[in-house]
Amino acid sequence: MSKTSLSQSKPDNLPKPKINWAKVEESEKFAEMVKLFRQGKINRDDFRRFRLQHGAYGSRMTDDYSMIRIKIPAGEVYPEQIEKIAELSESFSIGNAHVSTRQNFQLHWVALEDVSEVMRGLTEVGLTSREACGNTVRNVMCSPIAGVCPDEIFDPTPYAMAATRFLLRNPMNQSLPRKFKINFTCCEKHGMARIADIGLIPHKVEVNGKSQNGFKIFLGGGLGAQSFVGHHLEEFTSDEDLLYTIISVIRVYDRMGNRENMARNRMRYLVNELGWEKFQNIVLKERAVVRATQSVVIKLELDKTSEVLRKVSISSEMPSHPTGFPRWLKTNAVKQKQPGFSIAFLTLESGDVTANQLRIIADIAREFSAEGRIRNGFAQDIVFRWVRDEDLPKLYARLLEAGLANPGALTMASVIGCSGTTSCNLALTNSHRLAKEVQRKFLELKLDEDDDLRDSTIKISGCPNSCGQHEIATIGFYGGGGRLGKDMYPLYTMSLGGRADEKAMLGLICMKVPTKRVIPTIIKIVEIFKSEKRPGETLDSWVHRIIDGNGGPNVKSLNDIKELLKPVVVAPTIDQDKDFYVDYGNDGSYHAKTGRGECAA
Amino acid sequence: MCCLSKEKTMRVTIDADALRSDIRDKSVKVLDIRKEEDYKQGHIPGAINFPLSNLLADDSPDKVVQYAQSFGIDDETPVVVYDDTFGALASRVAWTLQYIGHEDISLLDITFGTWKKLGLETSVEPPSLGKKTHSLKLQPEILATAEYLMPAKEKGAVLVDNRERLNFLEHHIPGAINIPYRMLASNQNVLRPKEELKRLIQNRNISPGSEVITYCGSVGTLSGLGYYALKSIGMENVKLYVRSFKEWNSLEKPIEKQNDANYWDLSAE
Numbered sequence: 065m066s067k068t069s070l071s072q073s074k075p076d077n078l079p080k081p082k083i084n085w086a087k088v089e090e091s092e093k094f095a096e097m098v099k100l101f102r103q104g105k106i107n108r109d110d111f112r113r114f115r116l117q118h119g120a121y122g123s124r125m126t127d128d129y130s131m132i133r134i135k136i137p138a139g140e141v142y143p144e145q146i147e148k149i150a151e152l153s154e155s156f157s158i159g160n161a162h163v164s165t166r167q168n169f170q171l172h173w174v175a176l177e178d179v180s181e182v183m184r185g186l187t188e189v190g191l192t193s194r195e196a197c198g199n200t201v202r203n204v205m206c207s208p209i210a211g212v213c214p215d216e217i218f219d220p221t222p223y224a225m226a227a228t229r230f231l232l233r234n235p236m237n238q239s240l241p242r243k244f245k246i247n248f249t250c251c252e253k254h255g256m257a258r259i260a261d262i263g264l265i266p267h268k269v270e271v272n273g274k275s276q277n278g279f280k281i282f283l284g285g286g287l288g289a290q291s292f293v294g295h296h297l298e299e300f301t302s303d304e305d306l307l308y309t310i311i312s313v314i315r316v317y318d319r320m321g322n323r324e325n326m327a328r329n330r331m332r333y334l335v336n337e338l339g340w341e342k343f344q345n346i347v348l349k350e351r352a353v354v355r356a357t358q359s360v361v362i363k364l365e366l367d368k369t370s371e372v373l374r375k376v377s378i379s380s381e382m383p384s385h386p387t388g389f390p391r392w393l394k395t396n397a398v399k400q401k402q403p404g405f406s407i408a409f410l411t412l413e414s415g416d417v418t419a420n421q422l423r424i425i426a427d428i429a430r431e432f433s434a435e436g437r438i439r440n441g442f443a444q445d446i447v448f449r450w451v452r453d454e455d456l457p458k459l460y461a462r463l464l465e466a467g468l469a470n471p472g473a474l475t476m477a478s479v480i481g482c483s484g485t486t487s488c489n490l491a492l493t494n495s496h497r498l499a500k501e502v503q504r505k506f507l508e509l510k511l512d513e514d515d516d517l518r519d520s521t522i523k524i525s526g527c528p529n530s531c532g533q534h535e536i537a538t539i540g541f542y543g544g545g546g547r548l549g550k551d552m553y554p555l556y557t558m559s560l561g562g563r564a565d566e567k568a569m570l571g572l573i574c575m576k577v578p579t580k581r582v583i584p585t586i587i588k589i590v591e592i593f594k595s596e597k598r599p600g601e602t603l604d605s606w607v608h609r610i611i612d613g614n615g616g617p618n619v620k621s622l623n624d625i626k627e628l629l630k631p632v633v634v635a636p637t638i639d640q641d642k643d644f645y646v647d648y649g650n651d652g653s654y655h656a657k658t659g660r661g662e663c664a665a
Numbered sequence: 666m667c668c669l670s671k672e673k674t675m676r677v678t679i680d681a682d683a684l685r686s687d688i689r690d691k692s693v694k695v696l697d698i699r700k701e702e703d704y705k706q707g708h709i710p711g712a713i714n715f716p717l718s719n720l721l722a723d724d725s726p727d728k729v730v731q732y733a734q735s736f737g738i739d740d741e742t743p744v745v746v747y748d749d750t751f752g753a754l755a756s757r758v759a760w761t762l763q764y765i766g767h768e769d770i771s772l773l774d775i776t777f778g779t780w781k782k783l784g785l786e787t788s789v790e791p792p793s794l795g796k797k798t799h800s801l802k803l804q805p806e807i808l809a810t811a812e813y814l815m816p817a818k819e820k821g822a823v824l825v826d827n828r829e830r831l832n833f834l835e836h837h838i839p840g841a842i843n844i845p846y847r848m849l850a851s852n853q854n855v856l857r858p859k860e861e862l863k864r865l866i867q868n869r870n871i872s873p874g875s876e877v878i879t880y881c882g883s884v885g886t887l888s889g890l891g892y893y894a895l896k897s898i899g900m901e902n903v904k905l906y907v908r909s910f911k912e913w914n915s916l917e918k919p920i921e922k923q924n925d926a927n928y929w930d931l932s933a934e
């Protein structure tokens with residue numbers, strides 16, 4: 065190399081990705097398949113299956129562009145990987161990446177012809193999009209604060225990684241009846257164990273005076289056109305039984321799951337149809353067989369090396385705290401279980417982040433995090449862990465410069481929005497933009513600072529499918545179309561009271577709310593709550609008191625809330641209010657238009 | 666002899682080491698396409714400032730010949746151009762010189778920003794100019810006009826839009842394909858290595874012998890870079906639609922778009 069090449073002056077004690085998930089042959093194969101497909105030598109359906117298997121969805125109204133989903137097992141991602149994603153988004157996508165609700169990164173509107181190039185780039189940093197879509201085991205999730213959560217019994221991350229390692233490209237997982245989701249959480253409070261096909265919460269018991277690691281396992285939960293909360297398999301599943309259990313569940317599902325009816329082929333329908341007890345029995349029997357026949361061959365490869373934390377030293381001359389710091393500190397940071405360290409949450413509007421911001425995030429991870437990497441969260445957010453408490457003001461200042469210091473990350477202001485009509489074929493509304501609008505309004509009104517709202521959530525999907533997780537939101541919305549006379553307008557169906565913690569339940573449908581009335585409706589709900597609340601009560605607990613039938617004299621039931629909201633949601637005629645008939649991001653009148661869904665291909 | 670001169674025009678880019686040695690030999694004219702105020706702060710030693718706006722004010726062939734002569738460029742002078750805008754402005758100037766018949770012209774393969782980052786020498790000294798004579802031998806085969814596009818497309822020419830993806834989705838010339846200019850560069854260089862560019866083109870099933878016409882938003886800068894990217898991998902029949910989409914749009918010609926999708930709302934900016 066000539067002397068005129070750039071040398072990188074980055075600190076050299078940075079951790080490197082431990083596991084290489086990539087396979088370079090797959091990108092070559094993909095390029096080859098695209099050519100064959102374009103030449104008409106492979107039929108559309110076969111090609112679609114292949115494409116999804118490799119993590120590329122079709123885009124809204126066109127197969128010429130893809131959304132590439134980059135798997136991030138346990139959400140853990142290293143600075144060099146983030147920089148590569150930034151570069152790929154600039155070269156082949158729209159200069160933005162997107163953090164999904166399942167800890168993946170997504171690149172939108174990539175030309176089908178360039179998907180293989182993105183895959184090739186990912187292999188350079190050990191990442192893959194393999195089995196990120198299609199009828200496979202999707203990204204294995206793990207709580208973004210696992211390992212630092214004050215409430216956890218032990219860190220489940222190594223188990224999530226080992227499970228991914230076992231399942232990725234495993235023949236048993238290539239052609240399931242439908243997609244399959246596994247979520248590890250750190251504790252009862254943080255996570256989504258009850259809305260996954262397999263959800264796991266760390267648990268410990270004493271066996272013969274010895275403490276034994278294991279999990280509470282929940283099966284058959286999930287959100288969708290019909291949603292279910294997962295069932296608890298057994299009191300305790302030891303970590304030795306973990307892999308056997310996962311294999312058994314997948315095998316039972318593979319064998320018995322519905323392959324005919326696209327709308328009913330997730331595992332939760334199988335559980336529902338068989339009845340929980342029967343399903344439970346079949347799984348336990350299967351596990352006995354798996355254990356007996358495979359015990360020698362398979363073991364989870366747990367990484368037991370202990371983490372080396374780097375010393376981060378940040379010059380601390382900081383004359384005064386930057387403006388806005390106390391608000392950000394209150395709503396975006398929490399203390400770790402390890403004294404002296406904090407976790408900082410970065411909230412992104414609907415999960416969108418520019419290439420330049422990604423580069424800054426990579427730099428911040430290097431400089432501020434003693435573990436030198438980040439985790440993608442569950443809420444389209446990014447999490448820095450192992451930040452020294454005293455470095456938080458400086459970290460905030462850096463985020464501020466990059467336009468990444470929005471407060472409200474851990475509050476109701478951090479709104480989830482699926483991709484909706486920005487790229488999804490099934491979308492009926494622009495849920496993505498609406499989520500941004502609601503978040504902006506909340507921050508403008510400083511509602512993020514209101515402790516009464518802190519533990520509540522708003523989540524928005526662009527159609528009855530639940531990518532935006534609306535059913536587990538305190539206030540959830542899914543998109544559709546309404547009509548006044550012959551004029552169509554975009555609207556949302558609103559549900560109240562959803563939650564995903566140990567009291568998991570799905571929100572109850574309350575009423576339809578026109579798109580352009582969603583913000584006033586939310587604000588009105590907050591108003592009603594404020595006038596009704598008892599001391600110490602939060603929005604979430606108030607909603608549940610009402611659902612449980614213990615409402616006050618004025619508002620006894622969801623129906624009463626609905627009555628109070630009626631004036632807010634009346635539809636004006638098109639002559640009275642043209643804007644009412646137009647969805648966000650459009651200039652023309654609303655019309656519902658969808659293409660073919662790909663989830664089930 | 667003719668093969669040799671062809672070889673010469675094929676040298677699309679030149680690297681910093683080679684340029685520095687050419688500068689030492691005084692065998693090259695270097696054009697700096699940045700704004701005057703940036704140029705004055707420091708430039709590659711010996712470089713002549715030729716801001717793109719000067720060219721765009723009047724890019725008629727006669728005027729361009731005048732410019733070349735005033736810079737001391739004759740028909741045989743090797744010329745190297747650079748900018749600080751990922752090579753796009755430099756490309757537009759290079760193409761224009763090529764259009765009036767200048768053969769020996771290359772893009773510096775890095776931007777001025779990178780040059781500085783590498784710690785290479787810069788200077789604030791004004792260069793010596795010295796007038797020369799340059800002939801005018803127009804090369805219409807590298808220019809595409811609005812009238813030319815559709816008939817050429819019907820005969821199999823590939824129309825390449827070098828704007829960013831979101832702009833392309835919003836509107837483009839019917840039948841065009843999108844190769845955003847960002848795709849053409851590597852981390853350090855204004856153009857990717859040849860084998861990578863070749864792969865990108867092959868992935869699109871474009872054969873090396875195809876006629877390709879590049880265009881971009883307004884003045885042929887991004888598509889100028891697109892033009893040189895294709896030349897660098899040895900494609901012979903490449904043209905620049907230099908008036909680009911701005912003219913196309915103003916002529917009220919047909920336009921295509923990706924309908925029914927709110928892709929702009931994915932942007933975090």
Ligand code: SF4
Binds near residue numbers: 483489530532
């Ligand atoms: S919820 Fe509906 S609109 Fe949103 S991403 Fe999923 S399928 Fe698309």
